[in-house]
Amino acid sequence: MPKVLDENEMNSDNRALLNTPQVSVLIPVYNDIDRVGLCIGKLTAMAFPKDEYEVIIIDNGSSDGTYELLQKLVSELDDKAFRLIQCLTPGSYAARNEGLKLAQGEFVAFTDSDCLVSKNWLKSLLDCWKSQSGSVVVAGKVSFFSDTNKKTEQCALDFENMFSMKQDQNAKNGKCITANLFCTMELLETHGGFNEKLKSGGDVEFSQRVVSSGGKIVYSEGAEVFHPSRNKEELLIKRKRVVGGTWDAELSKASIGRKLRFCVGLVKMFLGRTKKTFMNASFSFKRKVSLTWLLFLIFLTSMTEFLQLQLGKEANRS
Secondary structure, three states: OOOOOOOOOOOOOOOOOOOOOOEEEEEEEOOOOOOHHHHHHHHHOOOOOHHHEEEEEEEOOOOOOHHHHHHHHHHHOOOOOEEEEEOOOOOHHHHHHHHHHHOOOOEEEEOOOOOEEOOOHHHHHHHHHHOOOOOEEEEEEEEEEOOOOOOOOHHHHHHHHHHOOOHHHHHHOOOOOOOOEEEEHHHHHHOOOOOOOOOOOHHHHHHHHHHHOOOEEEEEEEEEEEEEOOOHHHHHHHHHHHHHHHHHHHHOOOOHHHHHHHHHHHHHHHHHHHHHHHOOOOOOHHHHHHHHHHHHHHHHHHHHHHHHHHOOOOOOOO
């Protein structure tokens, strides 16, 4: 187990001399047959001792052949560190919790099946953790790349680069997302893992629990993962999941006043992002208008999803 720290002591990986990995990498996957192989390929190429990490891939009931592909890929790997399991309880946070039951590492690193990790990803995460003291969650950098297997509109690319997965800002606000999250197993066990009832936002909810109990979120620029840019349709689907996650986490039983504040917040977010778009000197007027239209669609989708949830609709799965 991780070393018990004095308040002013720097973190140290004082792992017992056992035949266990130092870091467990957990990756939930659901119907991602076209991209999960690339993710695995990058994990095998990391500059980190092979006997110091394990990778647990948790299939969340895929129906597109992803699980069968993973069975083939894992069996062909000359690497016993890769394990494949299934979790049939819907939801990525249920899948992550299932993976935690089998994880043997002192540390746990999370990323997603559509992400590509950088060569020094694990080393940078661990180095960042060691430089801190106390209960720490490391939020690694998330950058975007264009997925050549699909059409991605320029406005969607602009949205991703301006507004999505800003882990440096997340860390300042006491948040972190599981596209690139690192902490000790002890910290996860202390806080009971992720809230499986949430369809979206369970990573943010977990990190906020850590902060509220005296922990902190620290940003690592060097621990970079690359996420495929989503197109317009995918951004709108994601927005429904985000609203659904917020609904499950707090709004379903909230007062009318809280729900009204949520709607006001959506308006403020739309207006603030629109202002930021038109202040971007590097965009042409056409790009500004196109992005603003997408921002309006995201706002409209958020409001519509909220109203449907209020009328009894079930939140979308994540």
